[in-house]
Every structure is written in C-alpha cells, then in structure tokens.
Amino acid sequence: MKPVNGVDSSPAPACQPTVKKKADWNYHPPLPIALSPVFDFSPSPGAALSWVANAWLKLTPPVYHLLNAIIVYLFLWPSITTMQVFEWRWALTILFINYAVVFILAVPLHLHFYVFAGQKMKQKFDVRAMEKSTRFTFNHQTIDNVFWSLISGVPVWSAWMIVYFYGAANGYAPVLNCFADGPIWFVLFFLVLRFWQSFHFYWIHRLLHVPWLFKKVHHLHHRNVNVGPWSGLSMHPVEHVLYYSSIVIHFVLPSHPLHVIFHLFALNLGAVFSHSGFHKLLVKDKPVIKAGSFHHQLHHRYFECNYGSEEIPLDRWFHSFHDGTSRATQLIRARKKSIFARK
Ligand SMILES: [Zn+2]
Numbered sequence: 001m002k003p004v005n006g007v008d009s010s011p012a013p014a015c016q017p018t019v020k021k022k023a024d025w026n027y028h029p030p031l032p033i034a035l036s037p038v039f040d041f042s043p044s045p046g047a048a049l050s051w052v053a054n055a056w057l058k059l060t061p062p063v064y065h066l067l068n069a070i071i072v073y074l075f076l077w078p079s080i081t082t083m084q085v086f087e088w089r090w091a092l093t094i095l096f097i098n099y100a101v102v103f104i105l106a107v108p109l110h111l112h113f114y115v116f117a118g119q120k121m122k123q124k125f126d127v128r129a130m131e132k133s134t135r136f137t138f139n140h141q142t143i144d145n146v147f148w149s150l151i152s153g154v155p156v157w158s159a160w161m162i163v164y165f166y167g168a169a170n171g172y173a174p175v176l177n178c179f180a181d182g183p184i185w186f187v188l189f190f191l192v193l194r195f196w197q198s199f200h201f202y203w204i205h206r207l208l209h210v211p212w213l214f215k216k217v218h219h220l221h222h223r224n225v226n227v228g229p230w231s232g233l234s235m236h237p238v239e240h241v242l243y244y245s246s247i248v249i250h251f252v253l254p255s256h257p258l259h260v261i262f263h264l265f266a267l268n269l270g271a272v273f274s275h276s277g278f279h280k281l282l283v284k285d286k287p288v289i290k291a292g293s294f295h296h297q298l299h300h301r302y303f304e305c306n307y308g309s310e311e312i313p314l315d316r317w318f319h320s321f322h323d324g325t326s327r328a329t330q331l332i333r334a335r336k337k338s339i340f341a342r343k
C-alpha cells in the first residue's frame with residue numbers, strides 16, 4: 001500500500017514536489033502519489049507483483065481486515081445452516097459483530113490521533129483540527145460522523161449481509177463450502193475483491209457526483225473536508241445502500257463466508273483507516289500500519305478528482321486523477337470550472 005515510486009507511468013503532471021508544500025498540507029507522502037501498476041497498458045509484472053506483495057505481506061489495512069474476518073468467522077459467525085431460516089437471533093448477532101469491529105478500530109484511532117494527540121502532527125495531512133460547525137449535525141463534526149456511522153452505516157451494512165447470507169443459505173448464491181472446494185480460487189478471490197471494490201466504488205462514486213445526487217445525498221459525506229476515522233462511514237443512508245451494493249458480486253461468483261466477511265470489513269474498516277487523516281499510525285515514532293489515504297484526502301479537498309482508489313487507475317484513464325502536485329491542482333481546478341460552466 002506504500003506508494004511505489006518509479007512505477008507510476010502517468011505522463012503528466014511532471015514529477016516534481018509541490019512548490020507550496022507548507023501552505024497546502026502539513027504532511028504528504030512522496031509526490032506524485034502512485035497508482036497500482038497492475039493494469040498498466042505496458043505490463044510490468046515485477047512492479048505489479050511488488051504492489052500486490054506490499055498490500056499483503058506485512059501489516060496493512062487489508063491484512064487487518066482479513067485477520068478480523070478470520071477471528072469473527074471462526075468464533076462468532078452463525079453457520080450457513082442456521083441462516084436457512086430467518087431468525088432475529090442470528091441477524092442481531094451479525095449487527096452486533098459489525099458494531100463491535102467498528103468500535104474496536106475507530107475508537108482507539110480517534111482517541112490516539114485526535115484526543116490524546118498520540119503522535120501530535122506527525123504524518124497528519126491537514127493542518128486543521130476537527131471542526132465544530134453549524135454545517136454538521138449537532139454542530140459538531142465528530143458527533144455528526146459517529147451519529148451517521150452508527151445510525152445508518154452499520155445497520156445498512158448489516159442488512160446487506162443478512163440478505164446475502166439468507167440468500168446464500170437458501171441456494172440463491174454460489175457458495176464455496178471450504179478451502180478444499182477450490183484452493184486456488186479461494187486465495188485468488190481475496191486479491192480480486194480488492195480490485196472489484198475499487199472498480200465498484202469508482203462508478204458508484206461518480207454517480208454520487210451527479211449534481212442532483214450530490215446535493216441530496218453525497219453532500220453529507222463531503223461536509224468533511226478535513227477528515228477523521230469516523231468520517232469514513234458518515235454517509236447519507238442512500239449512499240450507504242449504494243456503497244455496500246458491492247456485495248452483489250457474491251451472488252455471482254463462488255464465495256466462502258470468509259470472502260464476504262472480509263469484503264464487507266474492507267469496505268467499512270478500510271473507510272475508517274482511509275479517512276483517519278494521518279498517513280501512518282505511529283507508536284513511539286515507529287510506523288505500525290498505514291492508515292490514511294492521501295489519494296482520498298485529495299478528493300475531500302478538491303471534490304472533482306480521485307473518485308476511485310489506487311487499485312485500478314480509472315481516475316487516470318478518465319482524466320480525473322490528482323496526484324498531489326500543484327500542477328494537478330491547477331488541472332483539477334480547470335476541470336471543475338468546466339464542469340460547473342456546463343450546468
Ligand atoms: Zn470519503
């Protein structure tokens with residue numbers, strides 16, 4: 001997940017640091033930020049393998065999601081046979097598990113970064129603190145973010161999972177019963193899911209930036225210009241329904257419950273990490289895990305750029321990629337002007 005410098009084949013903007021670094025950001029990773037080389041038109045297998053290895057062979061958010069998914073699946077998840085008949089007991093179990101995994105991650109991250117200032121401003125992207133402003137529900141950014149995450153986010157996410165598992169238990173989705181059923185697919189699907197998540201997010205997100213939907217729905221998420229861990233799931237209920245619709249892939253491709261749990265944890269816990277506002281979590285000045293996504297932080301500041309994620313370079317292909325440089329800021333501002341001039 002660490003930017004792989006030297007493999008970004010973007011022709012422009014030029015590879016140069018921002019001139020106004022201090023004015024723009026408190027901290028940013030090396031610029032221009034990199035996108036995955038996996039889908040480069042001129043294949044570079046070494047760089048692609050290195051990108052995938054960087055995501056999976058050390059403690060990163062995807063590995064954290066997978067560890068959480070394994071623990072939950074082995075010790076807490078209801079069995080497929082139990083879920084053949086709808087009962088509140090197993091449905092509520094899923095809801096409580098989902099609340100628990102969000103609390104276990106978002107509360108310590110928020111306390112570390114914003115309450116106890118555990119690493120002060122080190123690796124914090126935006127120089128500003130979280131806000132108290134009338135544009136937020138309850139006039140307070142953190143309370144607003146927690147409210148929308150818990151009142152809408154977790155219930156909608158759980159509802160999608162309950163629908164899926166009830167469907168899968170009753171034969172409406174292809175289920176992989178165990179690792180031995182298809183060991184190669186079992187492993188490969190975890191890698192595929194990260195790319196699927198990125199692909200789905202890009203298109204849903206572009207839809208949400210259609211002016212009418214932006215104003216009515218997506219605006220709620222974008223009230224957060226400077227983001228924190230709880231901002232990740234702070235969305236309008238309609239956006240939650242669309243965001244979690246990524247789960248439909250499991251109605252099509254053979255999936256083990258562990259794939260589905262990992263996928264939904266990645267959507268949720270991944271958003272908590274990516275909106276944390278800090279590049280890495282440091283403990284005693286030592287990096288423990290990559291946290292925030294500067295790619296997405298740029299979206300929250302400049303709006304009409306970086307609709308997707310680094311995994312698939314759709315933003316580059318559709319000319320909305322902001323790589324963090326001043327040159328890209330100029331291009332994105334010009335793009336924004338032309339978008340609004342058409343309205
Ligand atoms: Zn966001």
Ligand SMILES: [Zn+2]
Pocket residue numbers: 205209218222299303
């Ligand atoms: Zn957006």
